Amino acid sequence: MQTYEKLLLENKAWAREKIEDDPEFFKRLSDLQTPEFLWIGCSDSRVPANEITGTQPGEIFVHRNIANMVVHTDTNLLSVLEYAVKHLEVKHIIVCGHYGCGGVKAAMSNNDYNQVLNMWLRNIKDVYRLHFTELDAIKDEEARLNRLTELNVMEQVIHLAKTSIVQRAWKKRQAPDLHGWVYGLKDGLINPVFEMKANTAIDPLYEYHDL
Numbered sequence: 387m388q389t390y391e392k393l394l395l396e397n398k399a400w401a402r403e404k405i406e407d408d409p410e411f412f413k414r415l416s417d418l419q420t421p422e423f424l425w426i427g428c429s430d431s432r433v434p435a436n437e438i439t440g441t442q443p444g445e446i447f448v449h450r451n452i453a454n455m456v457v458h459t460d461t462n463l464l465s466v467l468e469y470a471v472k473h474l475e476v477k478h479i480i481v482c483g484h485y486g487c488g489g490v491k492a493a494m495s496n497n498d499y500n501q502v503l504n505m506w507l508r509n510i511k512d513v514y515r516l517h518f519t520e521l522d523a524i525k526d527e528e529a530r531l532n533r534l535t536e537l538n539v540m541e542q543v544i545h546l547a548k549t550s551i552v553q554r555a556w557k558k559r560q561a562p563d564l565h566g567w568v569y570g571l572k573d574g575l576i577n578p579v580f581e582m583k584a585n586t587a588i589d590p591l592y593e594y595h596d597l
């Protein structure tokens with residue numbers, strides 16, 4: 387059997403199990419999705435949103451990219467954000483990074499990863515530049531990468547708050563709250579590192595007053 391065929395076989399077994407546990411499971415989900423959470427995570431195969439949070443299909447709306455970035459020109463991310471915030475009216479947005487992130491590590495190297503990846507990783511180098519005083523003072527390389535991973539998550543949460551999408555929702559319905567988390571590959575535990583409740587003050591430069 388080919389490896390991909392095993393996936394299809396496992397899928398049949400999974401669907402059967404779900405129906406055995408709850409005969410209405412698929413019917414209910416096919417009618418409606420009302421997730422409370424938007425998850426912006428790393429594409430890394432070791433950080434599956436549902437599995438590490440013990441959630442089921444229908445509970446988390448998910449966007450993943452390399453190093454869980456919120457890039458303000460990324461129409462893919464912005465479409466997901468707008469749909470989740472405006473139409474699904476999620477109550478929480480979670481940016482979840484992870485210690486040992488290959489994207490963060492690559493951004494800290496001086497390697498040329500060719501243009502497209504270089505462009506993407508530039509966003510992480512910019513986070514380093516914002517926090518270089520704190521980061522340069524950390525001598526241990528792993529500790530420095532870990533701290534950059536935390537600061538990166540924090541900056542991506544702040545990027546969310548800079549969007550008119552989030553600011554409009556804050557004004558209209560006092561939600562969503564924004565959370566920055568970092569998952570540990572070594573212990574499976576999530577470390578909450580940063581939070582912005584709805585209507586937290588941001589740099590006035592990025593505020594929209596005529597929403």
Ligand code: CO
Nearest residue numbers: 428430487488
């Ligand atoms: Co990663």
